Structure formats: C-alpha cells, structure tokens
Amino acid sequence: QSVLTQLPSVSGAPGQRVTISCTGTRSNIGGGYDVHWYQQFPGTGPRLVIFGNNNRPSGVPDRFSGSKSGTSASLAITGLQAEDEADYYCQSYDSSLSAWVFGGGTELVVL
Amino acid sequence: QVQLVESGGGVGQPGSSLRLSCAPSGFSFENYAMHWVRQAPGKGLEWVAVISYDGSNEHYADSLKDRFTISRDNSKKTLFLQMDRLRLEDTAVYYCARDPGHRVPLPATAYNWFDPWGQGTLVTVSS
Numbered sequence: 737q738s739v740l741t742q743l744p745s746v747s748g749a750p751g752q753r754v755t756i757s758c759t760g761t762r763s764n765i766g767g768g769y770d771v772h773w774y775q776q777f778p779g780t781g782p783r784l785v786i787f788g789n790n791n792r793p794s795g796v797p798d799r800f801s802g803s804k805s806g807t808s809a810s811l812a813i814t815g816l817q818a819e820d821e822a823d824y825y826c827q828s829y830d831s832s833l834s835a836w837v838f839g840g841g842t843e844l845v846v847l
Numbered sequence: 848q849v850q851l852v853e854s855g856g857g858v859g860q861p862g863s864s865l866r867l868s869c870a871p872s873g874f875s876f877e878n879y880a881m882h883w884v885r886q887a888p889g890k891g892l893e894w895v896a897v898i899s900y901d902g903s904n905e906h907y908a909d910s911l912k913d914r915f916t917i918s919r920d921n922s923k924k925t926l927f928l929q930m931d932r933l934r935l936e937d938t939a940v941y942y943c944a945r946d947p948g949h950r951v952p953l954p955a956t957a958y959n960w961f962d963p964w965g966q967g968t969l970v971t972v973s974s
Binding site for chain 1: 908960
C-alpha cells in the first residue's frame with residue numbers, strides 16, 4: 737500500500753492528452769512538500785520528467801507538464817506518442833513518516 | 848555525463864548479508880547526498896535510505912533501519928548499502944540515486960527529487 741495514490745493504468749490514443757493523478761495527505765503533498773514525477777521503461781531505472789511540481793529537466797519534451805493543488809498533483813502529457821508508453825511514478829516527502837514516499841505507479845498505454 | 852552504476856547484487860539465503868556498491872561518474876560525488884531506492888518484482892518504488900554529502904548523517908525507512916546500513920567513501924567515490932539478516936521480502940532491484948542539491952544538509956533534502964538513477968542491481972533472497 738503506497739502512501740501516495742495513483743490509478744494503476746491510463747490509456748490514450750496517439751495525439752491525445754492524458755493526465756495521471758497522484759493523491760496524498762496533509763503530511764505530504766498537502767503539507768507543502770513538492771511533487772516530482774518519474775518515467776520508467778521495463779528493465780531500466782526511473783527517469784525524472786518533472787521536478788518541483790511543474791518544472792521540466794532539460795531534454796524532457798514540453799509535452800510533459802505538472803501541477804499541484806491541495807493534497808493532489810497531476811502529470812499531463814499532450815500530443816501522446818507511442819514512445820510515452822511507460823510506468824509513471826509520483827514522489828514527495830512525508831513528515832509523519834520522515835521518509836521520501838512514492839505513488840504505486842501508473843501504467844500508460846498508448847492505444 | 849552524469850551516471851551511476853550499481854553492483855553487488857546476487858542471490859542470498861534468508862539471514863545472510865550482502866553489500867551493494869554504487870559508482871558515480873560525471874559529477875563531484877563528495878558534494879551530493881545520495882539515496883538507495885528499491886523495487887520488488889512487479890511492484891512500485893520504495894525509498895530505503897539517504898546519506899549526507901559528507902557522510903555525517905544517515906536516515907532510513909523505519910522498517911529497514913535495524914538491518915540496513917548506508918555509507919560512503921568519498922575518497923574512493925563509492926556509495927554502499929550493507930544489508931544484513933536478509934528476508935525474502937528484501938528481494939528487489941536496488942537503485943542508487945542522487946539528490947540534486949549541492950552540499951545540502953539532510954533536512955533540506957526533504958523537498959528534493961532523485962536524479963539521476965542507476966540501472967539497478969537485483970538482489971534475490973531465496974532458500
């Protein structure tokens with residue numbers, strides 16, 4: 737049971753926009769801690785795609801964007817491409833646990 | 848090119864010990880806090896431990912602090928994870944990852960992310 741809650745799977749057709757949600761509590765996202773997002777392909781280590789709620793590292797397409805409100809955050813991907821098919825994880829910090837915490841991951845399927 | 852390479856994984860029996868290593872390249876290792884994160888087969892990511900840039904402070908996931916020890920040798924530019932009294936549920940791919948802050952003390956790293964990550968090393972605990 738992950739501290740941050742994500743839907744197991746989302747899907748979209750090429751060119752569409754999809755959003756991946758991440759829900760926390762007042763001790764993590766709602767407590768002012770930033771949310772970060774990672775992309776992971778099978779057999780590889782995670783790759784940072786959004787940091788500090790809505791910032792993109794260099795090399796990440798501007799099709800990726802992030803937002804945060806209250807105890808939730810979202811990752812949006814516009815102009816969906818086949819290469820975006822991967823698992824996506826949100827991450828924050830939890831003050832009650834004194835630990836960095838992750839969502840359970842969302843599998844993005846490009847139809 | 849900033850890169851992290853883990854090693855030391857393998858098969859161990861319940862109750863045994865393993866030591867993982869992480870070798871960095873492309874950045875000044877001694878200036879960055881470092882983390883270990885693990886991922887059980889088919890499961891999500893779980894944070895394990897963090898060590899400050901100078902090795903003076905460590906912090907662990909509550910469920911692991913009595914069995915796992917994170918350390919670093921800045922002179923040899925290597926990060927370690929000593930895993931003792933291994934359990935079946937420790938079976939996972941173990942990743943090392945860097946905190947992005949330059950000489951940031953541990954409390955301040957709570958707001959930070961992990962970048963980059965290594966490719967991971969698989970630890971299998973089996974009788």
